[in-house]
Amino acid sequence: MPKVTEEHRAARRAQIVAAARRCVIEQGFHKTTMAEVIRESGLSAGAVYGYFKSKEQIVEAIAEEALSTVDELFGKLLASEEPLSPLAALEAALNHVVSIAERPGGDVTRVAIQAWSEALRNPAIMTIAQGKYAQVRGRFEDVARRGQADGTVDPSVDPRHIAQALFGIVPGFLLQRLIMGDVAPGTYTAGLRALLRS
Amino acid sequence: MPKVTEEHRAARRAQIVAAARRCVIEQGFHKTTMAEVIRESGLSAGAVYGYFKSKEQIVEAIAEEALSTVDELFGKLLASEEPLSPLAALEAALNHVVSIAERPGGDVTRVAIQAWSEALRNPAIMTIAQGKYAQVRGRFEDVARRGQADGTVDPSVDPRHIAQALFGIVPGFLLQRLIMGDVAPGTYTAGLRALLRS
Amino acid sequence: MPKVTEEHRAARRAQIVAAARRCVIEQGFHKTTMAEVIRESGLSAGAVYGYFKSKEQIVEAIAEEALSTVDELFGKLLASEEPLSPLAALEAALNHVVSIAERPGGDVTRVAIQAWSEALRNPAIMTIAQGKYAQVRGRFEDVARRGQADGTVDPSVDPRHIAQALFGIVPGFLLQRLIMGDVAPGTYTAGLRALLRS
Amino acid sequence: MPKVTEEHRAARRAQIVAAARRCVIEQGFHKTTMAEVIRESGLSAGAVYGYFKSKEQIVEAIAEEALSTVDELFGKLLASEEPLSPLAALEAALNHVVSIAERPGGDVTRVAIQAWSEALRNPAIMTIAQGKYAQVRGRFEDVARRGQADGTVDPSVDPRHIAQALFGIVPGFLLQRLIMGDVAPGTYTAGLRALLRS
DNA sequence: AATGAATGAGACTTCATTCAT
DNA sequence: TATGAATGAAGTCTCATTCAT
Numbered sequence: 001m002p003k004v005t006e007e008h009r010a011a012r013r014a015q016i017v018a019a020a021r022r023c024v025i026e027q028g029f030h031k032t033t034m035a036e037v038i039r040e041s042g043l044s045a046g047a048v049y050g051y052f053k054s055k056e057q058i059v060e061a062i063a064e065e066a067l068s069t070v071d072e073l074f075g076k077l078l079a080s081e082e083p084l085s086p087l088a089a090l091e092a093a094l095n096h097v098v099s100i101a102e103r104p105g106g107d108v109t110r111v112a113i114q115a116w117s118e119a120l121r122n123p124a125i126m127t128i129a130q131g132k133y134a135q136v137r138g139r140f141e142d143v144a145r146r147g148q149a150d151g152t153v154d155p156s157v158d159p160r161h162i163a164q165a166l167f168g169i170v171p172g173f174l175l176q177r178l179i180m181g182d183v184a185p186g187t188y189t190a191g192l193r194a195l196l197r198s
Numbered sequence: 199m200p201k202v203t204e205e206h207r208a209a210r211r212a213q214i215v216a217a218a219r220r221c222v223i224e225q226g227f228h229k230t231t232m233a234e235v236i237r238e239s240g241l242s243a244g245a246v247y248g249y250f251k252s253k254e255q256i257v258e259a260i261a262e263e264a265l266s267t268v269d270e271l272f273g274k275l276l277a278s279e280e281p282l283s284p285l286a287a288l289e290a291a292l293n294h295v296v297s298i299a300e301r302p303g304g305d306v307t308r309v310a311i312q313a314w315s316e317a318l319r320n321p322a323i324m325t326i327a328q329g330k331y332a333q334v335r336g337r338f339e340d341v342a343r344r345g346q347a348d349g350t351v352d353p354s355v356d357p358r359h360i361a362q363a364l365f366g367i368v369p370g371f372l373l374q375r376l377i378m379g380d381v382a383p384g385t386y387t388a389g390l391r392a393l394l395r396s
Numbered sequence: 397m398p399k400v401t402e403e404h405r406a407a408r409r410a411q412i413v414a415a416a417r418r419c420v421i422e423q424g425f426h427k428t429t430m431a432e433v434i435r436e437s438g439l440s441a442g443a444v445y446g447y448f449k450s451k452e453q454i455v456e457a458i459a460e461e462a463l464s465t466v467d468e469l470f471g472k473l474l475a476s477e478e479p480l481s482p483l484a485a486l487e488a489a490l491n492h493v494v495s496i497a498e499r500p501g502g503d504v505t506r507v508a509i510q511a512w513s514e515a516l517r518n519p520a521i522m523t524i525a526q527g528k529y530a531q532v533r534g535r536f537e538d539v540a541r542r543g544q545a546d547g548t549v550d551p552s553v554d555p556r557h558i559a560q561a562l563f564g565i566v567p568g569f570l571l572q573r574l575i576m577g578d579v580a581p582g583t584y585t586a587g588l589r590a591l592l593r594s
Numbered sequence: 595m596p597k598v599t600e601e602h603r604a605a606r607r608a609q610i611v612a613a614a615r616r617c618v619i620e621q622g623f624h625k626t627t628m629a630e631v632i633r634e635s636g637l638s639a640g641a642v643y644g645y646f647k648s649k650e651q652i653v654e655a656i657a658e659e660a661l662s663t664v665d666e667l668f669g670k671l672l673a674s675e676e677p678l679s680p681l682a683a684l685e686a687a688l689n690h691v692v693s694i695a696e697r698p699g700g701d702v703t704r705v706a707i708q709a710w711s712e713a714l715r716n717p718a719i720m721t722i723a724q725g726k727y728a729q730v731r732g733r734f735e736d737v738a739r740r741g742q743a744d745g746t747v748d749p750s751v752d753p754r755h756i757a758q759a760l761f762g763i764v765p766g767f768l769l770q771r772l773i774m775g776d777v778a779p780g781t782y783t784a785g786l787r788a789l790l791r792s
Numbered sequence: 793a794a795t796g797a798a799t800g801a802g803a804c805t806t807c808a809t810t811c812a813t
Numbered sequence: 814t815a816t817g818a819a820t821g822a823a824g825t826c827t828c829a830t831t832c833a834t
Contacts, residue, residue, distance in 0.1 A: 028319050030228035034829055044795045045830080055829060086393050114315045119377060120308055121226050129377050137378075144392075154392040161389030164374060164381050171373050172366025179317060179327050180335075183362050191359030194342075194352035195284050196394030206818090232804060242820045247805065404797090424715050426624035430825060440799045445826065482789050510711045515773060516704055517622050525773050533774075540788075550788035557785030560777050564766025571765045572758060575713060575723050576731075579758050587755030590738075590748040591680050592790030628808055638816045639809080649808060 013051050016041045017065065018105060020058050025106040029059050029114050056122075063118060063125045066111035067132045069100045074139040085152060087189060089143045090166055094173050094185035101177065109174050116171075133167070140166040211249050214239045215263065216303060218256045223304040227257050227312050254320075261316060261323045264309035265330045267298045272337040283350060285387060287341045288364055292371050292383035299375065307372050314369075331365070338364040409447050412437045413461065414501060416454045421502040425455050425510050452518075459514060459521045462507035463528045465496045470535040481548060483585060485539045486562055490569050490581035497573065505570050512567075529563070536562040607645050610635045611659060612699060614652050619700040623653050623708050650716075657712060657719045660705035661726045663694045668733040679746060681783060683737045684760055688779035691768050703768050710765075727761070734760040 019041035023032040034055050038045050052058045073096045077084060101107045119126040137160075144162035147153030153162065169192065176183045217239035221230040232253050236243050250256045271294045275282060299305045317324040335358075342360035345351030351360065367390070374381045415437035419428040430451050434441050448454045469492045473480060497503045515522040533556075540558035543549030549558065565588070572579045613635035617626040628649050632639050646652045667690045671678060678686075695701045713720040731754075738756035741747030747756065763786070770777045 028315060031319065046795050110318055113318065116373060117226060117312045117315045121229065133378060157388050157392035161385040162392050165386055165389035168370025168374055169367055171370040172368060175314060175369045176362060176366055180331060187359040188363055190355050191363035194355035194360050195363065245819050424711060427715065443798050506714055512769060513622060513708045513711045516707065517625065529774060553784050553788035557781040558788050560770060561782055561785035564770055565763055566766060567769045568762025568765040571710060572762055576727060583755040584759055586751050587759035590751035590756050591759065640816050
């Protein structure tokens with residue numbers, strides 16, 4: 001008995017989150033009203049509040065969803081057993097950004113930016129962001145360590161710092177993509193590589 | 199019409215902007231209420247509205263202020279006539295981020311993040327961001343070109359792409375500084391350099 | 397969507413309009429505050445704004461209501477098939493003014509005066525007034541034409557001008573009733589008739 | 595010494611009233627702000643408040659000015675010693691309405707309408723209106739009496755009622771002129787006369 | 793369980809008036 | 814006496830949330 005109900009609940013939640021995501025992508029967390037989410041979801045106010053206790057919970061769900069898109073990245077990357085150079089991992093990450101941005105359902109990277117600023121005043125989102133980003137950086141650290149083992153990366157540098165640098169390239173790409181609209185993974189990494197050729 | 203007025207007006211505006219900045223750093227653009235800005239500024243509601251037509255104008259003023267901190271960077275850098283390598287310019291930029299973050303009056307980098315997400319739905323802020331970032335990237339492009347002339351940077355790569363990559367490293371640093379709290383300019387650029395050794 | 401809703405909505409609107417009318421009769425459109433209308437209506441602010449988008453819409457509803465009292469006049473008059481002389485129609489109109497002024501719910505003629513002055517700067521109310529008054533004058537024109545056919549009215553005069561004159565006697569009655577407080581339909585028409593006896 | 599000052603004061607008051615009248619004609623008493631009156635008058639806030647204690651006093655001055663235009667009417671009429679029939683007096687009154695409406699400085703009849711509705715809630719304006727209108731009706735009463743003496747007016751009717759009727763024709767003309775925009779003194783009185791032919 | 797009308801605290805803004813200069 | 818920046822009470826309206834049906 002609970003199985004059906006359980007799926008039903010999950011489907012309803014997804015429906016609400018999808019509606020809210022569409023609103024947030026266009027208007028941001030704060031300009032999105034519950035009335036809009038309710039209308040967009042096709043449910044009633046009471047129903048929505050049956051699945052989420054408050055607007056804040058919906059916001060957190062959306063923020064988590066957006067920040068969780070990084071989870072998928074290394075799932076794909078580490079599936080192949082080939083050796084993965086740091087710059088290859090980075091390029092994969094940038095391609096991943098473009099790929100999720102172009103998914104149907106709306107550009108989730110716009111939500112990610114919102115989550116960054118929201119994290120500054122919402123501890124729940126801050127915690128989610130820290131967890132997700134610690135995890136991705138951990139993956140990049142693995143990649144860096146492998147590169148150091150291979151001899152392709154300077155072994156004298158703390159791999160955690162290499163991971164910070166690698167991970168830190170992604171937000172700037174994402175941001176320029178949304179604000180300037182003129183970046184692409186291939187040329188971006190090319191520009192980066194040009195710097196390193198000394 | 200007295201002479202006082204011009205300076206006085208500027209001082210009052212600064213007073214209001216400073217009050218609003220303090221509020222926005224703590225609570226974000228949307229959770230900051232005019233009542234708080236008014237109280238924090240020490241003025242009356244009417245006085246504040248005498249200097250800014252609406253809350254939105256104050257928000258824009260603060261966003262512009264935060265986005266304009268990039269202006270100071272190359273002013274300093276280009277003052278010295280020494281050749282400036284791209285990575286040196288980048289390191290200067292990261293140091294600049296830390297320096298403005300630690301200024302009295304509050305960490306303006308927290309406002310910059312807000313400005314990013316606000317730009318997505320506020321055309322005025324979008325325009326400011328685009329203008330400022332186009333300008334900084336132009337400076338980084340000059341640096342890249344100089345490097346190419348020096349032979350320290352791969353001349354076959356479009357300097358605009360190099361500028362994108364250079365500029366794009368800064369937001370990730372700023373973000374990690376605020377969210378993870380564990381990055382520093384020196385180790386960050388070290389991590390980056392480590393990627394290049396082959 | 398329940399059946400209740402439609403009637404319920406109408407009843408609520410009427411409740412709000414009645415509350416607002418009471419306020420406007422005492423204080424005028426502009427001195428009436430939404431807080432008073434809300435309190436007087438017994439509803440909450442949100443409820444009131446659920447039925448009317450703005451104070452201006454409430455004002456327009458009240459103005460329309462007041463200007464629409466003329467609608468009832470000829471409904472009654474023309475029901476009877478007796479020939480209706482212009483002066484009889486006028487006397488009926490004046491009696492109608494007194495009758496609506498004394499209705500429970502407040503003297504709507506006070507609202508009508510407000511509507512006149514409001515029409516000068518509110519195009520919506522101007523349009524309503526023009527429509528209503530054009531209609532009443534049309535009725536008076538019919539009466540004038542009948543009189544001309546009967547031979548009781550000078551046939552050489554444009555019936556539209558006769559209608560203007562007939563209709564134009566009413567505002568002055570209404571105004572004197574409210575400002576001077578010393579007019580009555582019977583003596584008023586007697587005074588008028590005395591002029592015409594030459 | 596006081597003479598110059600006295601004239602100066604009067605000139606200043608006139609300047610303020612003229613400015614306020616322009617505003618009120620366009621926007622009505624309540625939508626006219628003191629800031630607008632101040633700007634339009636070319637004086638400073640402090641100066642304006644040196645001549646009028648409050649906005650309400652300015653409103654009253656303008657209302658009085660508008661209601662006082664009736665004073666001029668019988669000044670002219672009674673200057674000529676010719677016998678003045680009631681309908682001739684009326685036609686003179688309607689012409690007077692048109693004449694003051696077309697004066698430079700703005701259509702004061704628009705202010706008169708405002709004064710009517712304002713009188714309903716402002717005792718000061720009510721008193722002014724009652725005084726002025728009692729006076730005009732007194733003049734019309736004189737005319738009626740003369741007519742009765744001449745035998746041109748039915749002597750069995752109370753001349754006060756004749757005066758009410760005569761005076762009461764003017765507001766409807768003024769109103770139709772402003773709202774419908776299609777009346778003229780000549781055709782209006784023609785329409786009125788047509789009613790009398792039996 | 794679902795509905796959606798109702799709630800009411802609180803947001804932003806205006807504007808008549810004052811008073812230090 | 815004149816100025817006009819400053820005041821702050823009060824106005825209109827929104828919107829997250831609840832609860833009777």
